[in-house]
Amino acid sequence: GALGSDGASLGYGGIDNSVAVEFDTWYNHDLGDVYQNHVAVHTLGRQPNTPSSRSRLCQTTAVPNLADGNRHTARVRYEHWTGIDAVTDGSWSASPYALDWLQFGGGVLKVYVDDLDRPVLSCPISINNTLALAPGGRAWVGMTAATGVAQQSQRVFSFSFLEGLCRDDCNYRGECVDGECACDTGFHGRDCQFVQMRSQHLGRGLCPMSDAGQREAPFPGLGDCACPPGFAGPVGGPCLACPPDHFKPDQGPDECVPCPANAGTLGRA
Numbered sequence: 001g002a003l004g005s006d007g008a009s010l011g012y013g014g015i016d017n018s019v020a021v022e023f024d025t026w027y028n029h030d031l032g033d034v035y036q037n038h039v040a041v042h043t044l045g046r047q048p049n050t051p052s053s054r055s056r057l058c059q060t061t062a063v064p065n066l067a068d069g070n071r072h073t074a075r076v077r078y079e080h081w082t083g084i085d086a087v088t089d090g091s092w093s094a095s096p097y098a099l100d101w102l103q104f105g106g107g108v109l110k111v112y113v114d115d116l117d118r119p120v121l122s123c124p125i126s127i128n129n130t131l132a133l134a135p136g137g138r139a140w141v142g143m144t145a146a147t148g149v150a151q152q153s154q155r156v157f158s159f160s161f162l163e164g165l166c167r168d169d170c171n172y173r174g175e176c177v178d179g180e181c182a183c184d185t186g187f188h189g190r191d192c193q194f195v196q197m198r199s200q201h202l203g204r205g206l207c208p209m210s211d212a213g214q215r216e217a218p219f220p221g222l223g224d225c226a227c228p229p230g231f232a233g234p235v236g237g238p239c240l241a242c243p244p245d246h247f248k249p250d251q252g253p254d255e256c257v258p259c260p261a262n263a264g265t266l267g268r269a
Helices: 096-102 167-172 199-203
Strands: 019-024 038-043 056-060 074-079 108-113 121-124 174-177 180-183 239-241
Touching (some): 019 108, 038 108, 056 096, 056 121, 096 121, 167 174, 167 180
Antiparallel strands (some): 019 038, 038 056, 074 108, 108 121, 174 180
16 A cells, blocks of 8 residues: 555655655645646645645656556656756746755756657755655655545556666766766766866867866866867866857867857857
């Protein structure tokens, strides 16, 4: 049976120290549900969880009809970083309550339904700082379900779990080993986002450039390197591409500046 309360609590209400991804097909106006068919993420941190709006981090109705009698495939992915791609994606959602948790660090919980390549919901949360995890960052993962006066059949046909994901899948330039990227030859960085510099670039004192827009610590052994034209950053790096309609004509620690009137950039530096 469910560990939590039944009915509108969907089996997770009352479970402390938990994060729940809710696939809900019933509208409970008293709980502030957005609609009867929706997906939401709920947590009260280490306190007993609840399906009400006071614990809701994010929600969406942009999902297939979950009560249509067909099989649906869901995927839940947690990333312990917050990338610009997640924040700018159409699935990004953050309730006013979510702001209470943003102060504890970055992280994104992504939920996919049927289309396992594009999330229907992306939610800000740092699980490490939200829950009291077991030694080594361990936690229980499982499923629960419940109904109230109305009845519905809920079945799980298969389940799998994969841990130790790497940031941005190592940008497809390396192998993920125990949560760390082992970069292919020619690439380096925490998530293999940096291209190793050619000898002629090193001879000119230029820093490696980030083509993934990620910040990193200064590059080892390159404490005096300078950012090349089109990239801004301090001496020693990191060097990030100028944003659209901004430019930097010379190498060095200068910042990118807006393009003159009636001028702009054709693409990324």
